[in-house]
Amino acid sequence: xxxxxxxxxxxxxxxxxxxxxxxxxxxxxxxxxxxxxxxxxxxxxxxxxxxxxxxxxxxxxxxxxxxxxxxxxxxxxxxxxxxxxxxxxxxxxxxxxxxxxxxxxxxxxxxxxxxxxxxxxxxxxxxxxxxxxxxxxxxxxxxxxxxxxxxxxxxxxxxxxxxxxxxxxxxxxxxxxxxxxxxxxxxxxxxxxxxxxxxxxxxxxxxxxxxxxxxxxxxxxxxxxxxxxxxxxxxxxxxxxxxxxxxxxxxxxxxxxxxxxxxxxxxxxxxxxxxxxxxxxxxxxxxxxxxxxxxxxxxxxxxxxxxxxxxxxxxxxxxxxxxxxxxxxxxxxxxxxxxxxxxxxxxxxxxxxxxxxxxxxxxxxxxxxxxxxxxxxxxxxxxx
Amino acid sequence: xxxxxxxxxxxxxxxxxxxxxxxxxxxxxxxxxxxxxxxxxxxxxxxxxxxxxxxxxxxxxxxxxxxxxxxxxxxxxxxxxxxxxxxxxxxxxxxxxxxxxxxxxxxxxxxxxxxxxxxxxxxxxxxxxxxxxxxxxxxxxxxxxxxxxxxxxxxxxxxxxxxxxxxxxxxxxxxxxxxxxxxxxxxxxxxxxxxxxxxxxxxxxxxxxxxxxxxxxxxxxxxxxxxxxxxxxxxxxxxxxxxxxxxxxxxxxxxxxxxxxxxxxxxxxxxxxxxxxxxxxxxxxxxxxxxxxxxxxxxxxxxxxx
Numbered sequence: 001x002x003x004x005x006x007x008x009x010x011x012x013x014x015x016x017x018x019x020x021x022x023x024x025x026x027x028x029x030x031x032x033x034x035x036x037x038x039x040x041x042x043x044x045x046x047x048x049x050x051x052x053x054x055x056x057x058x059x060x061x062x063x064x065x066x067x068x069x070x071x072x073x074x075x076x077x078x079x080x081x082x083x084x085x086x087x088x089x090x091x092x093x094x095x096x097x098x099x100x101x102x103x104x105x106x107x108x109x110x111x112x113x114x115x116x117x118x119x120x121x122x123x124x125x126x127x128x129x130x131x132x133x134x135x136x137x138x139x140x141x142x143x144x145x146x147x148x149x150x151x152x153x154x155x156x157x158x159x160x161x162x163x164x165x166x167x168x169x170x171x172x173x174x175x176x177x178x179x180x181x182x183x184x185x186x187x188x189x190x191x192x193x194x195x196x197x198x199x200x201x202x203x204x205x206x207x208x209x210x211x212x213x214x215x216x217x218x219x220x221x222x223x224x225x226x227x228x229x230x231x232x233x234x235x236x237x238x239x240x241x242x243x244x245x246x247x248x249x250x251x252x253x254x255x256x257x258x259x260x261x262x263x264x265x266x267x268x269x270x271x272x273x274x275x276x277x278x279x280x281x282x283x284x285x286x287x288x289x290x291x292x293x294x295x296x297x298x299x300x301x302x303x304x305x306x307x308x309x310x311x312x313x314x315x316x317x318x319x320x321x322x323x324x325x326x327x328x329x330x331x332x333x334x335x336x337x338x339x340x341x342x343x344x345x346x347x348x349x350x351x352x353x354x355x356x357x358x359x360x361x362x363x364x365x366x367x368x369x370x371x372x373x374x375x376x377x378x379x380x381x382x383x384x
Numbered sequence: 385x386x387x388x389x390x391x392x393x394x395x396x397x398x399x400x401x402x403x404x405x406x407x408x409x410x411x412x413x414x415x416x417x418x419x420x421x422x423x424x425x426x427x428x429x430x431x432x433x434x435x436x437x438x439x440x441x442x443x444x445x446x447x448x449x450x451x452x453x454x455x456x457x458x459x460x461x462x463x464x465x466x467x468x469x470x471x472x473x474x475x476x477x478x479x480x481x482x483x484x485x486x487x488x489x490x491x492x493x494x495x496x497x498x499x500x501x502x503x504x505x506x507x508x509x510x511x512x513x514x515x516x517x518x519x520x521x522x523x524x525x526x527x528x529x530x531x532x533x534x535x536x537x538x539x540x541x542x543x544x545x546x547x548x549x550x551x552x553x554x555x556x557x558x559x560x561x562x563x564x565x566x567x568x569x570x571x572x573x574x575x576x577x578x579x580x581x582x583x584x585x586x587x588x589x590x591x592x593x594x595x596x597x598x599x600x601x602x603x604x605x606x607x608x609x610x611x612x613x614x615x616x617x618x619x620x621x622x623x624x625x626x627x628x629x630x631x632x633x634x635x636x637x638x639x640x641x642x643x644x645x646x647x648x649x650x651x652x653x654x655x656x657x658x659x660x661x662x663x664x665x666x667x668x669x670x671x672x673x674x675x676x677x678x679x680x681x682x683x684x685x686x687x688x689x690x
Binding site: 037324 | 514539
């Protein structure tokens with residue numbers, strides 16, 4: 001049972017209830033044909049149990065939905081997973097979150113509930129007007145308190161037409177200065193700031209020096225745990241908060257970054273631009289690989305060593321033959337086995353050290369290898 | 385000599401839709417309970433939300449979210465979207481012994497005891513040593529020369545039993561369903577490994593940071609030893625758990641245990657085979673085991689030694 005003044009507990013519950021749809025009938029989901037009848041039934045039951053105040057039974061029903069949907073989410077490649085199943089999963093997370101927060105609740109209930117919410121955001125799909133984002137914000141506000149300190153530390157800008165003609169169309173990499181250097185994140189962000197804004201949120205972390213290694217794995221933990229375990233402690237294993245759409249999960253952080261204007265040269269809408277966070281200690285490595293979209297890599301904290309190879313020289317980079325890794329080179333760029341991969345030595349490349357405030361344009365399918373020289377935070381923009 | 389008496393079916397694990405064991409009141413059952421369904425049940429096939437029970441007289445009864453019955457059936461395969469019933473056929477010689485379906489893959493055992501697999505392979509469930517999918521049945525070369533007698537497919541793992549009672553297992557081990565050490569259970573400090581037990585059976589304190597060799601995916605068949613060198617005669621798999629019957633009538637279970645599907649009176653997941661003590665205590669010989677996704681059904685007979 002949580003101790004503390006009655007008033008505070010009710011405030012959280014009131015705030016959560018205020019986020020729910022106004023009528024009981026609207027607390028439901030139209031999942032279509034894809035989701036089996038049993039799951040639809042169970043979700044209906046769970047919603048009714050919640051509205052009827054039968055918290056324990058609602059928790060059981062929600063848990064069963066989550067476990068069943070989890071199996072569907074793990075059946076086949078992620079891009080093939082039906083949206084309806086992800087919505088079912090998100091709905092299960094919503095009900096479980098509410099049940100955990102309902103007074104009287106355990107001392108650890110709110111952080112446990114936030115973890116469930118984040119799972120719904122990570123694995124689920126938007127429901128009820130993206131309610132999980134708002135629920136997460138309410139829970140986070142309840143956990144975190146205090147002000148954030150301001151932090152102040154320490155070229156030629158091509159026109160859109162110029163960029164298109166000289167870099168985008170011919171597929172030429174370029175370092176852009178003066179595009180991102182005025183973004184708020186350049187002054188505001190530090191490890192402490194990240195911990196304050198996102199510390200209690202659950203994120204995926206890659207453990208192991210690179211994703212081609214045998215011992216590489218992915219796990220989930222809060223940002224605070226990640227910072228204390230892989231950034232601030234005597235580092236044994238390498239941990240990397242990599243390729244995570246943190247700015248969708250925590251919209252507040254999105255205000256600190258911009259979106260390069262050159263993205264308007266793409267055929268997609270701005271909402272289709274994928275923005276990923278890359279946050280980790282010195283020494284994180286992304287093995288040489290290529291991506292199917294154009295990329296602006298913006299450096300915010302620390303420096304990164306980056307090497308680039310043209311797609312024309314792909315054969316000299318010995319991509320893996322398996323379907324899973326065919327976009328990844330077998331060669332360890334900074335320690336190549338030239339007996340096994342002789343042609344690699346002749347492949348021409350560009351390299352740079354990307355510093356805070358700079359953006360590297362990596363053309364589509366251009367091979368790139370990245371190693372962090374310092375504690376680093378990068379933001380990448382994938383667009384087409 | 386052991387006198388065989390008429391046996392009974394038992395069930396344990398998830399029954400959240402009111403399927404057998406009905407005494408679970410729509411939740412789950414942690415220890416074997418006798419099924420209420422009457423009739424001489426010879427086959428059980430369980431999907432997530434319902435179970436199909438087939439009697440020797442050819443009658444199929446559904447229990448759980450789906451209702452209904454049929455006659456003239458020899459066997460049934462239950463899934464959420466589809467129920468397949470095998471009707472009586474006269475005099476056909478089966479070329480294949482057994483077909484088993486996982487969530488993304490399929491296994492086939494032919495009359496010569498050879499195992500074939502095909503479908504998705506992302507979790508190593510095909511057993512060919514890669515994570516690649518196979519579009520057509522492909523022979524498991526690693527098992528050539530070892531005729532198999534039993535075959536079972538779980539959600540993302542595969543098990544077969546040789547004619548000499550050896551168990552081979554491969555696929556995804558995320559809940560310990562391969563009986564190999566798994567990271568998730570070690571982090572919950574629930575791994576019951578031989579090395580982790582003191583002489584008096586108490587668990588050794590795990591030293592923080594001590595490296596352990598975890599296996600998440602086993603893409604080749606691995607030989608699994610049961611405690612005391614027991615021989616296996618039957619196997620079945622749920623989504624993420626495994627059950628094996630031995631020649632001496634014991635039942636071993638391991639893997640995901642959250643809904644009581646391992647039958648050890650709790651919801652602990654295990655990455656080592658553990659005997660279901662219920663049947664030993666009641667002096668019952670286990671003959672058959674069939675797993676649903678989150679539950680387990682067992683046919684056992686009384687063991688009266690003269």
